[in-house]
Structure formats: C-alpha cells, structure tokens
Amino acid sequence: MPAETRLFLCRSDNYGVLLHDPETGATATIDAPEAAPIEAALKATGWKLTDILVTHHHADHTDGIRALKDKHKCRVVAPAGEAAKIPAVDKTVREGDKVQVGKLAADVIETPGHTAGHIAYWFDRDKLAFVGDTLFSIGCGRVIEGTPEQMWRSLVKLRGLPDVTRIFCGHEYTGANIRFARTIEPNNKALAVREAQAKQQIAKSEPTIPTTIGEEKQANPFLRADVPEVAAGVGMAGKPAAEVFAEIRARKNRF
Ligand SMILES: [Zn+2]
Numbered sequence: 417m418p419a420e421t422r423l424f425l426c427r428s429d430n431y432g433v434l435l436h437d438p439e440t441g442a443t444a445t446i447d448a449p450e451a452a453p454i455e456a457a458l459k460a461t462g463w464k465l466t467d468i469l470v471t472h473h474h475a476d477h478t479d480g481i482r483a484l485k486d487k488h489k490c491r492v493v494a495p496a497g498e499a500a501k502i503p504a505v506d507k508t509v510r511e512g513d514k515v516q517v518g519k520l521a522a523d524v525i526e527t528p529g530h531t532a533g534h535i536a537y538w539f540d541r542d543k544l545a546f547v548g549d550t551l552f553s554i555g556c557g558r559v560i561e562g563t564p565e566q567m568w569r570s571l572v573k574l575r576g577l578p579d580v581t582r583i584f585c586g587h588e589y590t591g592a593n594i595r596f597a598r599t600i601e602p603n604n605k606a607l608a609v610r611e612a613q614a615k616q617q618i619a620k621s622e623p624t625i626p627t628t629i630g631e632e633k634q635a636n637p638f639l640r641a642d643v644p645e646v647a648a649g650v651g652m653a654g655k656p657a658a659e660v661f662a663e664i665r666a667r668k669n670r671f
Pocket residue numbers: 472474477530549
C-alpha cells in the first residue's frame with residue numbers, strides 16, 4: 417500500500433509532515449519543529465506516532481522532540497554527525513544506512529552544507545524525499561556550517577533522484593525564492609510557469625510543496641549552476657559549477 421503523508425505549518429514558516437504506513441500503522445514525523453501542531457495532526461488523522469526522523473540539529477527542527485518522545489515513546493533517528501546536539505536520540509544513521517517506518521524503507525543521504533551533518537531520507541518505493549533545509553522549492557538552505565562546494569555536491573546528489581520524486585522541505589519560502597530566481601533567469605519559461613502556479617497557491621493559503629525533482633531541475637537556479645545560461649547570467653561563463661553556485665548563494669544572501 418502506498419505511503420500516506422500529511423503536511424501542515426509549524427511555528428511561522430516551518431513545515432511539519434507526517435509519513436504513514438497504512439499496512440503496519442507506523443507513523444513518522446519528519447523533524448519536530450514544535451509538538452502542538454504535530455499532536456493536532458496525529459489527532460486529526462488518528463495515526464499513532466512511532467518514529468521521529470531528524471534531518472539536522474537546528475532548534476526549529478528539534479524543539480518538539482522531547483515532548484513527543486515523552487508522550488509517545490517513539491524512536492528518534494538522527495544524523496550520526498549531529499546526534500550530540502539533538503535530544504533523546506535512539507538511533508544514529510549515516511550515508512547508505514536504511515531506516516524503516518513500518519514497512520516503508522528509506523535510504524539515508526548525507527547532504528552537508530546547511531549544517532555539517534545534515535541528512536535527507538529517500539523512500540525509493542514511494543518516490544518521496546524529505547530534505548530538511550538542504551533543498552527548498554526554487555531555493556536552497558543557507559550554507560551555515562559547510563562550504564558552498566559541499567552544498568553544491570549535496571544538491572547534485574538530490575538532483576540525481578528520479579524526476580517524479582516528491583520533495584518535502586523544511587520551510588515555506590517559495591514566494592521569495594521565485595522573486596530571487598527571476599533575477600538569475602528572467603527568461604526561464606519553467607520558472608514563469610512555477611511563479612504563476614505558486615501565486616495561485618499562496619493566494620489560496622495552500623502549501624507550495626511538495627515539489628518534484630523534475631520541476632526543480634527546470635526552474636531552481638541552485639540546481640542549475642552547471643547550466644551555461646545560468647553561469648552566463650551571473651557573469652561567470654565557463655567557470656566551475658561550484659563557483660557559480662557560490663555566487664548565486666551569495667547573491668541570495670544579499671537579496
Ligand atoms: Zn536549519
């Protein structure tokens with residue numbers, strides 16, 4: 417049976433998401449920005465929390481862990497590189513490890529850059545990826561603990577997932593990301609289509625995610641640093657992709 421998901425806002429612009437295996441009843445929350453909206457989503461669905469899958473140590477992804485763990489006795493899975501900064505960890509994972517949520521199986525993909533130990537969870541059978549603050553729709557996370565080159569390699573890894581992969585990210589930043597992306601690729605038709613779609617979604621207070629790898633490859637400038645038009649657009653024709661990426665990321669920080 418296919419995995420089910422439920423997406424909801426937490427804090428101001430964080431996303432919470434539940435992943436449910438209808439066959440076994442197992443349910444994971446990906447990160448735990450705050451306990452109350454996660455509890456509300458569990459109540460609304462009737463699902464029982466069995467696992468917390470943590471992508472990275474930032475407080476807006478981990479503040480709810482302790483309360484959820486106390487109440488549900490769920491298992492906390494966290495990146496090996498950051499487990500010391502994350503509360504109540506039961507199991508640490510790294511690149512290539514498998515994580516089960518009931519019968520749903522994820523591969524762990526290490527995606528350093530935003531934080532040094534950041535990971536993503538890739539559910540191959542259901543073509544779902546939970547990417548935390550590495551990749552956003554039409555954007556990417558700030559490079560806080562790693563280097564731009566590391567972040568570029570992490571994004572290239574995610575870009576290699578199948579086009580149909582649905583991407584759940586940690587924040588609703590799509591509107592601002594599109595405004596910035598238009599300054600890098602003003603003539604990108606896929607980006608114009610995405611802008612029109614996102615405007616409608618935002619006007620109706622609907623989430624702009626999940627997005628897909630296929631859509632992001634066409635319109636997200638941070639996944640396109642090795643496209644000649646993008647390099648030329650920032651005056652860096654012929655430069656290595658990681659340098660082009662660093663320039664785009666620097667411009668976004670100032671935007
Ligand atoms: Zn973060």
